[in-house]
Amino acid sequence: MTQMLTQTLNTKTMNTRIGGQIAPAHSLTDQFGAITGHVGLLATEFSYRKDEEIYGEDEPAEYVYQVVTGAVRSYKLLSDGRRQIGAFHLPGDAFGLESVPAHRLAAEAIIDTTVRLVKRASLEKAAGTDVQVARKLWAITAGELRHAEDHMLLLGRKTAMERVATFLLEMDRRLAVAGMMALPMCRRDIGDYLGLTLETVSRALSQLHAQGILGFSGARHIVLRNRQRLHNLDS
């Protein structure tokens, strides 16, 4: 099981730079900075290599994280190894924030990744005196809930093609630079995010390519050529 999901640890960083810098501070995506900046908390940086675990499911939630560069997947496993990825975390995104003492999903670096982190306890403490911080923590969790609710609709009711179209539009929104997106994750990750197999994901992408809706520059660099038609497929 672990074997099935664990690919080549100890590999060097890919030479093509995938995953950009952290989002500018104006944006909704840098929710974390709004806290640490405001309260003047000490934020440390730490790096993880590709496929390295950041924390495990049900592990004590000692830290809260923010992606600086790289990408992270949060997931749950069934006992036989089936995996559901609940979210991808990209530069600027906070993750690992819990209102209870344990993490509910595991987290791994998808590629070499640098994070900023603060102790959960210090955030809790700040929230206990500063109501603005408390409000911000709630907003982060509420944002994750919104994503999860949208994703339940996708997993429960959308067809394979609709799921892939939704995924492409989400990634386009979140990480496209100059109309091109550089996906940090492999087809298996995408499948485990969308509740599909990697083969089904690949077939859907090939079909969209054949219809001219997207273009490839290598399997992980995708250009959307017709967002309107993707929106239609999205249902």
Add this chain to the structure above:
Amino acid sequence: MTQMLTQTLNTKTMNTRIGGQIAPAHSLTDQFGAITGHVGLLATEFSYRKDEEIYGEDEPAEYVYQVVTGAVRSYKLLSDGRRQIGAFHLPGDAFGLESVPAHRLAAEAIIDTTVRLVKRASLEKAAGTDVQVARKLWAITAGELRHAEDHMLLLGRKTAMERVATFLLEMDRRLAVAGMMALPMCRRDIGDYLGLTLETVSRALSQLHAQGILGFSGARHIVLRNRQRLHNLDS
């Protein structure tokens, strides 16, 4: 579409009493009381008939609710009428709490239902001065997120039988009285919650019945006779 989902409005209350009283105040389930009691907010009561809409998707979130008696479904629709129910709300449960100004799922009474409600604005105001209230609102949203994360795993990766087993154990935990559960919702609701058709739900229940894992007293009154075997099926 609306037609497909709307069944017999204006029907009388069922004579079998389904859905119990509100949970005692000690419990984790009465999260709402902990707030309204603490802050001394004015909570009104209101009733909805079976299948009546409480609020629609993307409607302004003016109130926050708590089920007193009855049951509520929260759901999203695709444009062609496919529906995903994100959660069932039972007596004691809060619902409709948002950190943004609009509801992201619609809510309907499953059976005749009474709710307690408070204005969202007054909760926000209380949270602005009382950090305990702010903490409680966060905890409610975090609890909903946890449920959604578990449900994503179910929708993305579990088989039909595993989904039904998980559902039965959830409902057993939440509404069983004296070993018996009186389900307020129909097979279609269960299917739309589990990402299945009503026929598949019915077949799974029949199979569990044939194996002696559960007993029926009418389609909606179920007794679990072997929770251990259900847990095994749950994967």
Add this chain to the structure above:
DNA sequence: CGGTGGATTGATGAGCATCAAACGATGTGG
């Protein structure tokens, strides 16, 4: 330039959806 992990493509089949009909329970009107 060869090696390796990831991606694509193909062949086949299983699980669940769909379509259809019968059954059952609940409430109504004669």
Add this chain to the structure above:
DNA sequence: CCACATCGTTTGATGCTCATCAATCCACCG
């Protein structure tokens, strides 16, 4: 009070979507 209408549930027959198994293919890296 019983026959009937109605809505919900069960059960059956069939087919489609997507999973599985398998074989290249391709990009990236040493």
